[in-house]
Amino acid sequence: MIQTNILIIGAGPVGLFTVFEAGLLKLQCHIIDALPQPGGQCSEIYPKKPIYDIPAYPSILAGDLTAKLMEQIKPFSPGFTLGERAEVIEKDSEGQFIVTTNRGTKHRAPIIAIAAGLGCFEPRKPPVEGLANFEDKGVEYIIKDPEFYRDKKVVISGGGDSALDWTNFLADGVASEVTLVHRRPSFRGHPDSVQKVMDLAQSGKINLITNGEVVGVAGNGSLDSVEVKHKSDGMISLATDHWIPLFGLSPKLGPIGEWKLNIKKNAIEVDTFDYSTNVPGIYAIGDINTYPGKLKLILCGFHEATLMVQSAYKRIYPDRNLVLKYTTVSGAPSM
Amino acid sequence: MEDIIKITVIDRDDERHELDAPTDMNMNMMELCKSYDLPVEGTCGGMAMCASCHMYVISAHELSERSDDEEDMLDEAFNVEDNSRLGCQIKLAIHLDGLEVKLAPVG
Numbered sequence: 458m459i460q461t462n463i464l465i466i467g468a469g470p471v472g473l474f475t476v477f478e479a480g481l482l483k484l485q486c487h488i489i490d491a492l493p494q495p496g497g498q499c500s501e502i503y504p505k506k507p508i509y510d511i512p513a514y515p516s517i518l519a520g521d522l523t524a525k526l527m528e529q530i531k532p533f534s535p536g537f538t539l540g541e542r543a544e545v546i547e548k549d550s551e552g553q554f555i556v557t558t559n560r561g562t563k564h565r566a567p568i569i570a571i572a573a574g575l576g577c578f579e580p581r582k583p584p585v586e587g588l589a590n591f592e593d594k595g596v597e598y599i600i601k602d603p604e605f606y607r608d609k610k611v612v613i614s615g616g617g618d619s620a621l622d623w624t625n626f627l628a629d630g631v632a633s634e635v636t637l638v639h640r641r642p643s644f645r646g647h648p649d650s651v652q653k654v655m656d657l658a659q660s661g662k663i664n665l666i667t668n669g670e671v672v673g674v675a676g677n678g679s680l681d682s683v684e685v686k687h688k689s690d691g692m693i694s695l696a697t698d699h700w701i702p703l704f705g706l707s708p709k710l711g712p713i714g715e716w717k718l719n720i721k722k723n724a725i726e727v728d729t730f731d732y733s734t735n736v737p738g739i740y741a742i743g744d745i746n747t748y749p750g751k752l753k754l755i756l757c758g759f760h761e762a763t764l765m766v767q768s769a770y771k772r773i774y775p776d777r778n779l780v781l782k783y784t785t786v787s788g789a790p791s792m
Numbered sequence: 793m794e795d796i797i798k799i800t801v802i803d804r805d806d807e808r809h810e811l812d813a814p815t816d817m818n819m820n821m822m823e824l825c826k827s828y829d830l831p832v833e834g835t836c837g838g839m840a841m842c843a844s845c846h847m848y849v850i851s852a853h854e855l856s857e858r859s860d861d862e863e864d865m866l867d868e869a870f871n872v873e874d875n876s877r878l879g880c881q882i883k884l885a886i887h888l889d890g891l892e893v894k895l896a897p898v899g
Contacts, residue, residue: 498835498836502835502836502839502841502842503836503839503841506839506841575833575835581868581870583870584870584871584897615867615868616864616867617864617867617868639867640866640867640872641863641867643863645860645863645864645867670872704867704868704869704870705868707835707842707843707844708835
């Protein structure tokens with residue numbers, strides 16, 4: 458069991474900065490994020506895009522902002538549970554929250570700060586009828602262990618780096634047969650990987666179907682075949698053991714929606730006094746919250762985090778008076 | 793007002809919404825839909841880096857070509873058709889008066 462003062466859900470810029478503001482009050486933080494790396498949207502969607510409205514930075518790349526925040530919070534040694542999704546919340550006999558992830562990691566804290574942005578990133582699932590029946594029975598959205606596909610027939614869908622890289626990898630003596638299906642003739646992704654895929658197709662080592670998309674799945678209990686709709690050739694049926702649709706990730710509110718919080722249009726309603734939710738001890742900050750006048754800006758999330766930790770402190774230490782100390786006076790941050 | 797054009801958005805329940813769209817505010821179709829509370833997510837904020845503003849252009853208006861970025865992101869969308877566009881890449885301008893679009897299913 459991981460014990461901390463403030464358990465932060467979401468390692469985006471606002472979640473990260475919460476560690477700093479909490480650290481100034483000597484509150485320890487631990488962060489859970491479904492993605493394997495910190496930064497949230499800044500690292501997952503637009504790491505190379507410049508942001509122009511971070512105070513004192515005329516321009517900063519989203520990826521660099523993440524790196525700077527990680528540097529800024531380092532003195533406070535936050536804990537991280539990455540690549541796991543916060544799933545279930547309970548309260549124990551001492552009034553502390555227990556949050557368990559999808560992999561069973563348990564965290565305990567008196568305060569929860571939900572800084573989950575638009576929710577947790579999950580693989581995009583193609584709208585194919587009956588798809589859910591074959592999940593983990595031949596249909597996988599993430600390749601966890603390539604050995605799983607040894608000597609199997611595999612169909613991969615997608616046109617980005619992960620589709621190209623896995624096609625190249627699995628075609629190299631792992632899978633017995635690899636088919637790549639893509640909706641158009643050209644691929645985005647690294648030119649080297651594109652070239653490699655084209656070479657493999659040329660030499661007959663993979664089956665490349667462009668201008669097509671998988672529109673159907675069939676099988677008896679487990680996957681036997683997929684139906685490909687081709688722009689000019691009509692329907693093609695492919696016998697296969699696995700279909701791996703790789704269409705990137707998109708954020709979903711997910712299990713947090715079941716946490717008995719007041720939700721309005723996929724956002725958590727908060728009191729702007731301290732960004733508390735309807736459940737005492739649970740706060741929501743950044744893009745995930747909503748209130749009259751809400752703006753989804755990183756800089757507003759920083760402000761929300763700062764006020765939120767003050768309130769959290771008073772919940773943890775109701776008898777102590779808190780005095781605002783300027784960092785210019787208190788010196789280099791440390792725990 | 794001469795800066796306002798009419799745009800029709802058909803939502804996922806096939807309901808038609810006739811919208812007044814300003815052309816002098818540097819807005820795009822994703823933002824227009826959001827400003828009318830139509831169910832368009834616009835996750836990335838309009839950088840053509842997600843596909844949550846996928847829509848079909850139904851009227852015969854001539855639009856700018858899809859950029860590589862837009863084409864790449866449409867690879868991550870579903871139900872992509874020849875008239876598929878990312879709303880964030882359609883900038884509101886006078887020549888789009890009468891534009892008609894339909895929101896793509898949520899993937």
